Amino acid sequence: MPTDLNNFTILRNVLLKKGVKLVVVSKTQTVPAIMEVYRSGHKSFGENRVQELVEKQKLLTDDIEWHLIGHLQTNKVKHIAPFISLIHSVDSLKLLKEINKEAAKNNRIIDCLLQIYIAKEETKYGFNFDEAKILLHSDEYLGLNAVRIIGLMGMATFTDDKKHIRKEFHEIRNFFNELKLNCFKNKPEFKELSTGMSNDYNIAIEEGSTMVRIGTLIFGKRN
Numbered sequence: 001m002p003t004d005l006n007n008f009t010i011l012r013n014v015l016l017k018k019g020v021k022l023v024v025v026s027k028t029q030t031v032p033a034i035m036e037v038y039r040s041g042h043k044s045f046g047e048n049r050v051q052e053l054v055e056k057q058k059l060l061t062d063d064i065e066w067h068l069i070g071h072l073q074t075n076k077v078k079h080i081a082p083f084i085s086l087i088h089s090v091d092s093l094k095l096l097k098e099i100n101k102e103a104a105k106n107n108r109i110i111d112c113l114l115q116i117y118i119a120k121e122e123t124k125y126g127f128n129f130d131e132a133k134i135l136l137h138s139d140e141y142l143g144l145n146a147v148r149i150i151g152l153m154g155m156a157t158f159t160d161d162k163k164h165i166r167k168e169f170h171e172i173r174n175f176f177n178e179l180k181l182n183c184f185k186n187k188p189e190f191k192e193l194s195t196g197m198s199n200d201y202n203i204a205i206e207e208g209s210t211m212v213r214i215g216t217l218i219f220g221k222r223n
């Protein structure tokens, strides 16, 4: 499926006006297809599998900002720690500790989002609200100094029920605000809410998204 650069340009301008960041989800897409988007002036790309991400990172230019958006196994953190720009999918303290360890080895501070479970589906990873609060108040987390939590990520239920999707995005936004007040009071870096994909990004933005992750709208349907 060819990249729809026309759609992409329109989308990018709409998001730019609203001040919402765009992560172009390039999973399963070829390097030439990514290059096409890159050449139009876009530098943030998201992948959900470490191996695919690392292969593409080697082949593409160094000024691309890579985002990991899918579930991350602790034993794979070391492969992306030298270059990853943002990890959207932190779903356990164990993983956060591993990221901290590998970040320190690379003399980096790695930006992360906590993935929050908001959908009515069994298969999705993430913390519920209570688990996230427990993590953020734990001494173990507070002792990590090579990771920086800059916000939350969430995926809504895959459904046509727009009201339901809105409710889920609304809930994660409220939770974000609560954490901002209680756990990140003097931390201006805690400002990102990564919600919204091709089918629900408009609702996500209306409900406070600062960062959308979009693949299908730009590249067409994945095989």
Ligand SMILES: *Cc1c(COP(=O)(O)O)cnc(C)c1O
Binding pocket: 025, 027, 048, 069, 070, 155, 197, 198, 199, 213, 214, 215, 216, 217
């Ligand atoms: C694949 C994926 C997306 C993009 O989905 P589209 O429907 O193609 O826009 C966004 N976020 C995550 C976590 C994904 O795995």
